[in-house]
Amino acid sequence: MSATIKIQGEDFDIAAELAALAKGGADIGAVATFTGHVRADDGLTALVLEHYPAMTAREIARHVAEAQARWPLRGVTILHRVGRLAPGERIVLVAVAASHRGAAFEACQFLMDYLKVHAPFWKQEERGGVARWVEAKPADADAAARWRQ
Amino acid sequence: MNLLYFAWVRQKVGKSEETLELPDGVSTVRALAQHLSMLGPGYAEAFADPGRLRTAVNQEHATFDTTIGPDDEVAFFPPVTGG
Numbered sequence: 592m593s594a595t596i597k598i599q600g601e602d603f604d605i606a607a608e609l610a611a612l613a614k615g616g617a618d619i620g621a622v623a624t625f626t627g628h629v630r631a632d633d634g635l636t637a638l639v640l641e642h643y644p645a646m647t648a649r650e651i652a653r654h655v656a657e658a659q660a661r662w663p664l665r666g667v668t669i670l671h672r673v674g675r676l677a678p679g680e681r682i683v684l685v686a687v688a689a690s691h692r693g694a695a696f697e698a699c700q701f702l703m704d705y706l707k708v709h710a711p712f713w714k715q716e717e718r719g720g721v722a723r724w725v726e727a728k729p730a731d732a733d734a735a736a737r738w739r740q
Numbered sequence: 741m742n743l744l745y746f747a748w749v750r751q752k753v754g755k756s757e758e759t760l761e762l763p764d765g766v767s768t769v770r771a772l773a774q775h776l777s778m779l780g781p782g783y784a785e786a787f788a789d790p791g792r793l794r795t796a797v798n799q800e801h802a803t804f805d806t807t808i809g810p811d812d813e814v815a816f817f818p819p820v821t822g823g
Contacts, residue, residue, distance in 0.1 A: 627823055640822070641746060641747065642746075642822070643744065643746060643796070643799070643815060643817070645799050645813075646796055646799035646800070646815070649799055649800075650799075650800075650801075671822060671823075682823070683822070683823055703823060706822060706823050707820075707822060707823040708819075708820065709801065709820065710820060710822045710823070711746070711796065711815075711817065711820050711822075712820055712821065712822025712823070713746055713747035713817065713818065713820060713821055713822070714821045714822070715747070724747055724748050724818065724821075725821040726819075726821070727818070727819035727820065727821055731823075
């Protein structure tokens, strides 16, 4: 199985990423994707993301390995942006290739749920000149915990 | 040992990274956090409530009970908010 994990400041080209993922083989019959965007919540002017560079890709790779152990996957691409992002910009892409849609859909949601509560990223919201750290949401922890039941 | 701070922990401490000799008698993340809380007002504020903090040892999620040694990298940060 191929796994591509990238942490970058610049935007990504979804079509190019999906084309690269689907090149993995003739037995790929399904590619499920999730793309996260910056919402313009309550006058938000920017999101600023930082991460723990030495840990981030390793941590995400562990989640990919777990997904691979749970579902028959043919390829995974995870891209996460850091730095300053404006409302409407893309933040994250999770794309999963499999032979059939069930595995692709489920593994895509699993990876996104895990990334939310385990990958070492932190978001700061800016509204006008005021910056505020985003608090972790219990609902995100619940979504990840669901996969343990 | 190498220490890393992220998000508001970094802001309160006033730096993102530092090296420190493992203090005598400190063998867990919890004891290290207690030691750090005494290094100055910024540290005191950052480490006032360990319940608000998470930690990683050598780039893997850990707990405040995790054992640490002189060559470890220990990071302190709030609960993560990526995605």
